[in-house]
Amino acid sequence: xxILNVEHLSHGFGDRTIFxxxxxxxxxxxxxxxxxxxxxxxxxxxxxxxxxxMPDEGKVEWAKNVRVGYLDQHTVLEKGMSVKDVLSSAFDFxxxxxxxxxxxxxxxxxxSEAELESYLDELGTIQELLDQHDFYMIDAxxxxxxxxxxxxxxxxxTDVTNLSGGQRTKILLGKxxxxxxxxxxxxxxxxxxxxxxxxxxxxYLQEYENAFILISHDIPFLNSVINIIYHMxxxxxxxxxxxxxxxxxxxxxxxxQLEAAYNRxxxxxxxxxxxxxxxxxxxxxxxxxxxxxxxLDKMELIELAQEKPKPEFHFQEARTSGRYVFIAKSLIIGYxxxxxxxxxxxxxxxxxxxxxxxxxxxxxTLLKSILGLICPLxxxxxxxxxxxxxxFEQEMDSSITTTCIEEIWNEFPSLSQYExxxxxxxxxxxxxxxxxxxxxxxxxxxxxxxxxxxxxxPTNVxxxxxxxxHLDTDAKSELRRALTAYKGSILMVCHEPEFYxxxxxxxxxxxxxxxxxxx
Numbered sequence: 001x002x003i004l005n006v007e008h009l010s011h012g013f014g015d016r017t018i019f020x021x022x023x024x025x026x027x028x029x030x031x032x033x034x035x036x037x038x039x040x041x042x043x044x045x046x047x048x049x050x051x052x053x054m055p056d057e058g059k060v061e062w063a064k065n066v067r068v069g070y071l072d073q074h075t076v077l078e079k080g081m082s083v084k085d086v087l088s089s090a091f092d093f094x095x096x097x098x099x100x101x102x103x104x105x106x107x108x109x110x111x112s113e114a115e116l117e118s119y120l121d122e123l124g125t126i127q128e129l130l131d132q133h134d135f136y137m138i139d140a141x142x143x144x145x146x147x148x149x150x151x152x153x154x155x156x157x158t159d160v161t162n163l164s165g166g167q168r169t170k171i172l173l174g175k176x177x178x179x180x181x182x183x184x185x186x187x188x189x190x191x192x193x194x195x196x197x198x199x200x201x202x203x204y205l206q207e208y209e210n211a212f213i214l215i216s217h218d219i220p221f222l223n224s225v226i227n228i229i230y231h232m233x234x235x236x237x238x239x240x241x242x243x244x245x246x247x248x249x250x251x252x253x254x255x256x257q258l259e260a261a262y263n264r265x266x267x268x269x270x271x272x273x274x275x276x277x278x279x280x281x282x283x284x285x286x287x288x289x290x291x292x293x294x295x296l297d298k299m300e301l302i303e304l305a306q307e308k309p310k311p312e313f314h315f316q317e318a319r320t321s322g323r324y325v326f327i328a329k330s331l332i333i334g335y336x337x338x339x340x341x342x343x344x345x346x347x348x349x350x351x352x353x354x355x356x357x358x359x360x361x362x363x364x365t366l367l368k369s370i371l372g373l374i375c376p377l378x379x380x381x382x383x384x385x386x387x388x389x390x391x392f393e394q395e396m397d398s399s400i401t402t403t404c405i406e407e408i409w410n411e412f413p414s415l416s417q418y419e420x421x422x423x424x425x426x427x428x429x430x431x432x433x434x435x436x437x438x439x440x441x442x443x444x445x446x447x448x449x450x451x452x453x454x455x456x457x458p459t460n461v462x463x464x465x466x467x468x469x470h471l472d473t474d475a476k477s478e479l480r481r482a483l484t485a486y487k488g489s490i491l492m493v494c495h496e497p498e499f500y501x502x503x504x505x506x507x508x509x510x511x512x513x514x515x516x517x518x519x
Contacts, residue, residue, distance in 0.1 A: 002027055003066055003183055003211055004049065009058035011041070011048055013440065016432045018044050020235040022058070026183070031205070032213045033222045033244060036232035037308055038444025038472045039433060042215045045232065046070065046185055069181030071172055071189055077160040084156040086171050087142045090178035094135045101126045145174045149197055150358055167360050169193060173201070184212035188443065190221055191469040192394070194358045194495050217444070217472050219244050220498060234305045262302045272296050311428030311475045313451060313482035315390075318458035321349050322385030325461055325489050326370055330379035333362050333369045338377055340366070341513050349384075349460075352483070352490040354500045357510035363493045364394060366510070367463050370491070390459035394466045394493075396438070396446050404434045404441075404449050411453050427452045428475060443470030451479070464492040468499050 006024035010017075018041035026032065034042050047053040049060050050070050062068070077086060104119050104126075111119055134141065146152045149170045154163065160171060169192045176184065190198050198221060205212065205225040216222045222244050229240040229247040240247040272292045279285035280293075325347040333340045339362035347353060355363045368374045370381050371391060402410065408420045415423070424434045427448040433441060438449055447470045454462070462483075468476050476499060483490060484503050494500050500507075 003063050005061045006049060007059050007061075009048065009055050009060070011044060011053065011055045013436075016436075017235050019232065019237065022235075022237045024049075024230065024237060026211055026213070028211060029209065030211045030228050031208070031226045032211070032228045032230055033226035034213055034215045034230050034232065035222070035244065035247070036472075038428070038448065038470070038475065039430075039442050040232045041235075042232055043072075043187055043442055045237075046072070046187055046213070046215070050185065066183060067179070067181040068183050068185060069176045069179050070185040070187075071176050072187050077168060077171075079159065079161045081160050082157050083146070083151060083154060083160060083163075083171055084142065086160055087146060087151075087156075087175050087178060088138065090175045091133075091135070091138050094130060094133055094138070097126050097130055098135070101130075141178060145178055148200060149174050150360075154360060163360075170197060170359065177204070182210055184208070184210070184214075186212060186214045186216075188215055188217070188470060190216060190218045190495075191443075192359065192466065192495075195356070195497070196358060198495065217468075217470070217476065218496065219473060258302065259304065262304050265299075265302050269296065269299070308474075309425060309428050309430060311448065311478050312426045313455050313478050315455050315462070315482055315486045315488070316458045317487055318388035318460045319386060321387050321460040321489070323349055324384040325349060325351070325387065325491075326381050326383050328370070328379065328381045331369065331376050331381060332378040333365045333374075334377050335365075335374070338515050340515060342379060343513055345508075347489065347491060349489055350487075351505050352503060353492070353506045353508055354504040355491070355493045355508050355510050356495070357514065361510050361514035363510050364465055367391075367465055367491065367493065371463065387461055388457075388459045389461045389463060390454045390457055392450060392454055392462070392464045392467050394469070396450060400438050403437050404429065407438055407449055408452055408456075412456060423452055423456055424449070427455075444472055444475065447471055448475065455482070460488040462486065462488060462490045462492070464490065464494075466493055466495070468494060468496055 002025055004024070004026035006022065009022040009024075010020045012018050022045075034045070036042055044053065048055050050068060051060075101123060104123055108116060108119050130136070142156075143152070146156065151167070151170055151174060154167055160168060163171070169189070173189060189201060193201065198218075202221060202224050205214070214222065214226060226243060227241075229242065229244060231238045231240060231247060231251065240250055242250075272295060276289045276293050276296070280289040327346040328343050331340070331343040331345070332338050333343075355366065357363060365374065369376050370383075371389070372381070400407070404424055405417070405420050408423060409415065409417075412420070421431075421434055425431075429445060429448055429452075433445055438446060441449070447467070451467070467479060471479065480499055480503060483492075490503075492500065492504075
């Protein structure tokens with residue numbers, strides 16, 4: 001049974017084509033991975049099929065009465081809403097039914113016998129629907145999902161705008177799971193999630209009976225939950241049966257076959273052109289030359305897709321720092337309340353330390369306390385000598401209105417426009433991306449702009465907060481290589497063991513000193 005039919009879909013922004021003549025069919029029970037490089041249009045495709053964006057051409061048809069749940073990487077939560085408000089909003093349609101029921105009850109006092117009978121029938125139907133959806137157990141359901149995703153420790157009455165990126169993602173995910181839609185659309189759901197909750201989500205999706213479409217650059221996670229791959233590349237969408245590894249195998253084979261056919265055709269074209277040039281002037285061979293010219297004119301040319309620019313990250317290195325990067329004594333981090341026990345920790349030159357542990361226990365807060373961006377509740381941090389620090393924040397400021405060129409130019413005003421463009425191109429951004437405003441780029445493209453700033457500043461210490469979020473597989477692989485080659489010191493928050501295992505000299509489990517126990 002087809003849940004979604006997409007036919008001849010085309011969409012673009014200005015003169016930039018995102019996808020052309022795309023067709024897509026989603027069947028009941030299919031677990032689809034939507035993959036492709038940063039900026040290929042995966043999130044745009046999701047926004048088109050959910051009606052948030054109107055396509056330039058084509059049509060999108062959902063089956064009747066299908067309830068769609070969408071986890072969007074760019075969702076903004078409203079100030080003033082509590083965690084419980086957001087989770088409970090999953091049941092808004094049931095609260096509306098309850099209001100209808102109350103309105104009917106108000107009308108029954110003045111109703112005629114015939115109206116009363118009609119009202120009673122309507123009440124029975126609504127009551128049956130409320131019972132079916134466990135309306136009178138909403139609070140228990142909210143608490144159950146909040147506990148499973150580690151949200152209870154945050155506090156159900158907490159304002160959602162005061163939460164970390166990982167906590168907000170978990171709350172939106174919890175709301176989606178409570179809605180129990182007929183189809184899940186998940187855009188980078190593992191971004192900001194810690195290892196325990198990625199594992200929980202993996203089990204949930206493995207057992208999920210309905211269909212879902214998943215965008216993710218976390219390949220081990222993707223492989224464990226999907227059975228169909230749709231690859232978005234060069235404005236086209238292609239279907240592959242199997243997991244990501246199988247897709248890569250088939251894709252590489254198809255690419256090699258296409259290249260071989262292209263090379264054969266190019267040789268044939270060269271031979272035909274040579275024959276025509278040598279024989280068209282002679283009367284005895286003119287007809288043969290004309291025949292070959294007709295063959296050339298009718299030939300359907302094979303075209304190779306334009307190769308995507310692959311990112312190259314080379315961190316500029318400053319002079320060697322002193323022996324100690326920082327020494328913390330009796331350090332207690334937090335905002336209104338303590339997030340840690342008193343910490344006596346230090347970092348020496350050359351160490352590459354990864355901070356692990358659940359969301360909300362204070363990993364980002366520790367980075368900001370070391371940098372002096374927030375004041376500790378007790379104790380202090382002494383920074384070492386000759387430090388040149390580079391800091392990669394978890395999220396980009398959503399109020400930025402500059403273009404990519406302006407963003408880099410503001411940071412490095414002495415560079416020429418050619419040098420700025422070259423720096424951005426080396427990070428894997430095309431001319432059209434470079435000239436666009438930063439806020440219209442995908443999450444992965446925005447991350448590359450921020451990395452461009454970081455790699456072009458001479459440093460000897462890097463503090464990185466979830467640097468792999470949103471990055472495609474090529475960019476992740478290149479970043480891992482560049483960080484391994486980097487001779488300076490690194491303190492990094494990361495939830496992907498396959499990224500940091502060969503890179504880290506030390507792994508600090510922050511749950512050992514956190515005052516928050518989040519399961």
